[in-house]
Amino acid sequence: MIEISRRSFMAGVAAATGAGMMAASPARSADAAIEISSTWGPDKPFQKVVDAFNAKKLGVTVTNRFDGTYESATAKAVASVAAGRPPAMMITGWKFGYFAKRTLGARDLREIDAARAEAILANFRPSVLPLVTIDGSLIGLPWAMSTPITFINSVLWQEAGLDPNLPENPDAKWLYDNARKLDAALKGKHPTYRSALALSNNEWTSQSFIQNAGGYIIDPDGRLALNSPEAVAGMTEYCAPAHEGLWFPVSAKDQDAAFESAALAICTTSSTRATTFPFGGAKAITAKFPGLAGHPRKMNSGGNFLAIYTRNKEQAEASLAFLEFCASREGQTIWSEVGYLNTSIHDVPLINDFMKPAAGQLTDGLTAETIWPGKRGLEGQDVWRKWVSRMLLKEVTVAEGMKGAHGELETLVSA
Numbered sequence: 001m002i003e004i005s006r007r008s009f010m011a012g013v014a015a016a017t018g019a020g021m022m023a024a025s026p027a028r029s030a031d032a033a034i035e036i037s038s039t040w041g042p043d044k045p046f047q048k049v050v051d052a053f054n055a056k057k058l059g060v061t062v063t064n065r066f067d068g069t070y071e072s073a074t075a076k077a078v079a080s081v082a083a084g085r086p087p088a089m090m091i092t093g094w095k096f097g098y099f100a101k102r103t104l105g106a107r108d109l110r111e112i113d114a115a116r117a118e119a120i121l122a123n124f125r126p127s128v129l130p131l132v133t134i135d136g137s138l139i140g141l142p143w144a145m146s147t148p149i150t151f152i153n154s155v156l157w158q159e160a161g162l163d164p165n166l167p168e169n170p171d172a173k174w175l176y177d178n179a180r181k182l183d184a185a186l187k188g189k190h191p192t193y194r195s196a197l198a199l200s201n202n203e204w205t206s207q208s209f210i211q212n213a214g215g216y217i218i219d220p221d222g223r224l225a226l227n228s229p230e231a232v233a234g235m236t237e238y239c240a241p242a243h244e245g246l247w248f249p250v251s252a253k254d255q256d257a258a259f260e261s262a263a264l265a266i267c268t269t270s271s272t273r274a275t276t277f278p279f280g281g282a283k284a285i286t287a288k289f290p291g292l293a294g295h296p297r298k299m300n301s302g303g304n305f306l307a308i309y310t311r312n313k314e315q316a317e318a319s320l321a322f323l324e325f326c327a328s329r330e331g332q333t334i335w336s337e338v339g340y341l342n343t344s345i346h347d348v349p350l351i352n353d354f355m356k357p358a359a360g361q362l363t364d365g366l367t368a369e370t371i372w373p374g375k376r377g378l379e380g381q382d383v384w385r386k387w388v389s390r391m392l393l394k395e396v397t398v399a400e401g402m403k404g405a406h407g408e409l410e411t412l413v414s415a
Helices: 045-055 070-082 094-102 109-121 126-132 154-159 172-186 199-212 229-244 252-260 271-275 313-327 329-338 353-364 377-392 398-413
Strands: 032-038 060-066 089-093 141-146 148-153 195-198 247-250 266-270 284-288 300-308
Touching: 032 070, 032 313, 045 060, 045 313, 045 329, 060 313, 070 089, 070 094, 070 377, 089 094, 094 126, 094 300, 094 377, 109 141, 109 313, 126 141, 126 300, 141 313, 141 329, 148 154, 148 199, 148 271, 148 353, 154 172, 154 284, 172 229, 172 266, 195 199, 195 229, 195 252, 195 266, 199 229, 199 247, 199 252, 199 266, 199 300, 199 377, 229 247, 229 377, 229 398, 247 252, 252 266, 266 271, 271 353, 284 353, 300 313, 313 329, 377 398
Parallel strands: 032 060, 032 089, 195 247
Antiparallel strands: 089 300, 141 300, 148 266, 148 284
């Protein structure tokens, strides 16, 4: 956080209204300086949002500081908070919502300025606001949202004689049956045509199977629920193709590289990959993430929110000025280049048709990825990821794995 000496810079900053537009004011000789702990470097679209805001010369200058992954940025924030120097703002993963509020002290935007906060959040769909509401506090801007969808290599798909007209709401049975047909038709021709399952992203996609089976990782009352019959059933379906040899558990990096090189037939992963996965345009097709037959679809999302951590009044108000721009149609349009879902009420076109299934899932309604409670909640994701990998690789049975995960995680979330 960069301290400032001027006491009245906010006089030239206009509050957001309706569409979130800001009125320009003359440049100041001593702008308020806000540094954002970010998961994106200067080569990403977020930097364009920062640059466009700074170009307005509203009396606030924002710096985008790249701090690595969600985990590493959050770990750095822990040290900063302990030293009494919290970041002015930080891009925080949904999954660390409880940790951000209870441990790092993310601010309730309404506590800083209720009227401005409400005007800012009015630019977003009401359905996404619960994702940034922790303990009754609105702790951030619902900035980036992605959801897992199904990417298909249409060349391999049609070579196997499969129908290129994908169902609007596919389920796991449909996907697995087609994977078996791919196996029968292409065995020996394409040694890597099978679908890959990313071990390093498994906590996200496995959550959707558990939810679609009617279970929870953490139930609505905040209790761990991995030992429920529904959760076990969902995880059993999730592991089935890997156990059958239809999917090969690999790293996310290897999975993405294989699909981008047209070596994989199916890849179920983040909708943000729509910016790079469509190799040769018409060679890729997409569908919603598979649900489970006989169960209502209940898909999850990932991503992050823009949160304010500084306790300094002027810094907090300056941070709101940046959020006003981020919430505007201009800010959202610039940001859309990255391939996240449009969570705002603004009419921002999809970056391409491959995003249509993801947009459909957003319209259907999305839950947040698992938000781990407890002072040690930051460790929860790695623990769950480890147990999912053990189940996929058949180091333990699904029943044993769910029981083991529940026991280990119970200690963390109750701390």
